[in-house]
Structure formats: C-alpha cells, structure tokens
Amino acid sequence: MRRNCLMRFFLIWMLTGSALFTLRAQEATTVPQAQQLERIDTLEIDDRYTIQFDTTETPDLRPWVRKELMPVCRQWYPKIIEMLPSEGFNAPTEVKVTFKADMDGVAYASGTQITAAGPWYRRQLQGEALGSIVHELVHVVQQYRNRRGRQRNPxxxxxxxxxxxxxxxxxxxxxxxxxxxxxxxxxxxxxxxxxxxxxxxxxxxxxxxxxxxxxxxxxxxxxxxxxxxxxxxxxxxxxxxxxxxxx
Ligand SMILES: [Zn+2]
Structure with a gap:
C-alpha cells in the first residue's frame, strides 16, 4: 500500500516534470520566432517620399535608427533630390534601408534599396554611420543607368x-x-x-x-x-x- 502510494507520487512527479519541460521547450522555440518579427520603421517625408528602415536582423540598431538616422534622412533626402535635378527626372518615392546582421563591408545601394552591414554600423554609431547613409542616399537619387549606346559613367x-x-x-x-x-x-x-x-x-x-x-x-x-x-x-x-x- 505504501509502495503503491510512492509509485503514484513518483508518477505524478514525472508527469508534471515532463509537462513543465515541454512548456519550457516551447518557450525556447518561440523566442527565436519572436526575434524574426519584422522591425520596420517608416518615415514619411512631405507626403511625397517614404523611406523604410528594416532592423529585423539588427534590433539593437533600432533606437539609433529612430533617434538619429530618421531625422537625418528626413532632412537630407529631399535636399539631395533638389541638388541633383535633371529634365523630366523624378526621384524614387519609395526607398528601403535594410541593416543585415551578417554582412561584411559597409553598405551599397541598388536601385531604391540600401543594404547596410550591421557590424560596421554598430562600430560607427558615433563615427561615420550617418554620413555613409547620406552617401548611399545620393546613389539612390543619382539613378544612373548605363544605357546601351551611351557613354558609361566613370x-x-x-x-x-x-x-x-x-x-x-x-x-x-x-x-x-x-x-x-x-x-x-x-x-x-x-x-x-x-x-x-x-x-x-x-x-x-x-x-x-x-x-x-x-x-x-x-x-x-x-x-x-x-x-x-x-x-x-x-x-x-x-x-x-x-x-x-x-x-
Ligand atoms: Zn558609393
């Protein structure tokens, strides 16, 4: 009788223990999923231009993006457009800046997309980070395409x-x-x-x-x-x- 009681206790302990373990395991698998949530901040400028900032892979850069980078882009994207006009040209109205967790180098612009290397930006927050995005925004506004039969730009x-x-x-x-x-x-x-x-x-x-x-x-x-x-x-x-x- 006593052994039976112990056995039952042991069984209950085993079951609740494994239930708790399953719960923990579920939590553990849901954390990385939460990190995959999209972290995108949208900047609207003069009802005309929209710049999106994607820090999904580099959430630690998000406060800097919001506090420092977005105000610089708000001011400088329209300024750069004004500096670089040409006949019949309309600058891109939608731009996206994505910070990658795993990328070497600094940043590059392709069409209307800027891709930036998270590790470099993390090191340069007090240094060259803002200026380098200004440089890439110029490329977005340049929109130089090498056209067939035309001179290639040096x-x-x-x-x-x-x-x-x-x-x-x-x-x-x-x-x-x-x-x-x-x-x-x-x-x-x-x-x-x-x-x-x-x-x-x-x-x-x-x-x-x-x-x-x-x-x-x-x-x-x-x-x-x-x-x-x-x-x-x-x-x-x-x-x-x-x-x-x-x-
Ligand atoms: Zn460049």
Missing amino acids: SWMVEGVADYIRWFLYEPAKNRPRVDPKRSNYDDSYRTTAAFLDYAVRQHDPELIRKFNAAMREGTYTPDLWDRWTGHSAKAIWSEYVETLQN
Missing part, C-alpha cells in the same frame, strides 16, 4: 559626387577629407575626387555638380565637358588645386 565621378555631397555639404567642416597631393589624383574616387569637385565648384562653376549629374543620368558624360563648362581639363584643374595645397 565610377570615380559617380562616387565623387556622392562623397562631395556627404563630406562637403552634409558633414561638419572639421571632418572634411585632407588630400595629400603627392599620393593622389583627381580620379582617385571617393574623398579625393570629392575634394577636387569642391575646389572646381568654388573656383570654376557653382553649377558644376548639377550639370555633371544631369549628364551622367542621361548617359552623356564625356571628359571634354570639363573643358566646355570650365574652360579647363580636369587634369589642369587638379594641378591648380594642388598648387593651393602646397601654399
């Missing part, structure tokens, strides 16, 4: 325009890149070309970026446009710029 100019807007218009002056004339050339792309474009805009033609943008969007960029619009080749303007660095 990538140093495409990246130079994006970095010019980023470093010389968006970033504070103290962050501007410094060019070492001994080791660089105007077509080095990115920061060096950005500094070169800044010099050309200030010294030769304040409309230069707008004009080159329109030409690149329409597939009509050729090196002789430099001569046509400034009276000098890019090479000659670079020599002039280098002179100013040495003095």
Whole structure:
C-alpha cells in the first residue's frame, strides 16, 4: 500500500516534470520566432517620399535608427533630390534601408534599396554611420543607368559626387577629407575626387555638380565637358588645386 502510494507520487512527479519541460521547450522555440518579427520603421517625408528602415536582423540598431538616422534622412533626402535635378527626372518615392546582421563591408545601394552591414554600423554609431547613409542616399537619387549606346559613367565621378555631397555639404567642416597631393589624383574616387569637385565648384562653376549629374543620368558624360563648362581639363584643374595645397 505504501509502495503503491510512492509509485503514484513518483508518477505524478514525472508527469508534471515532463509537462513543465515541454512548456519550457516551447518557450525556447518561440523566442527565436519572436526575434524574426519584422522591425520596420517608416518615415514619411512631405507626403511625397517614404523611406523604410528594416532592423529585423539588427534590433539593437533600432533606437539609433529612430533617434538619429530618421531625422537625418528626413532632412537630407529631399535636399539631395533638389541638388541633383535633371529634365523630366523624378526621384524614387519609395526607398528601403535594410541593416543585415551578417554582412561584411559597409553598405551599397541598388536601385531604391540600401543594404547596410550591421557590424560596421554598430562600430560607427558615433563615427561615420550617418554620413555613409547620406552617401548611399545620393546613389539612390543619382539613378544612373548605363544605357546601351551611351557613354558609361566613370565610377570615380559617380562616387565623387556622392562623397562631395556627404563630406562637403552634409558633414561638419572639421571632418572634411585632407588630400595629400603627392599620393593622389583627381580620379582617385571617393574623398579625393570629392575634394577636387569642391575646389572646381568654388573656383570654376557653382553649377558644376548639377550639370555633371544631369549628364551622367542621361548617359552623356564625356571628359571634354570639363573643358566646355570650365574652360579647363580636369587634369589642369587638379594641378591648380594642388598648387593651393602646397601654399
Ligand atoms: Zn558609393
């Protein structure tokens, strides 16, 4: 009788124990599912543009996206559009920025999508994070397509325009890149070309970026446009710029 009682107790203990275990196991499997919930913030700008920010894979970046990145995009997406007009062109009205958990490098733009490497952004929140998204937004607005039978845009100019807007218009002056004339050339792309474009805009033609943008969007960029619009080749303007660095 006593043994029977113990057996029953043991049986009940086993059953409730395994029931609890099953419950825990269920909880354990539902946690990762919860992490897969979409985390998307939507920014509406002037009833005209919508930018979505997807931090599904990088939820820790979401507070930064909301507090810092969204206000910058609200201000700068329409600004960049205004800086880069061309005849008959309408900038994309829907843009998406996705932060990936497992991605090397920094970020890239493809059409209206920006894909950003979570690990790099996590390290750069106090550094280059915001500026790099401004750079990618320029690519979204550029919408340069290499058209058949048209000139291919030189990538140093495409990246130079994006970095010019980023470093010389968006970033504070103290962050501007410094060019070492001994080791660089105007077509080095990115920061060096950005500094070169800044010099050309200030010294030769304040409309230069707008004009080159329109030409690149329409597939009509050729090196002789430099001569046509400034009276000098890019090479000659670079020599002039280098002179100013040495003095
Ligand atoms: Zn770029």
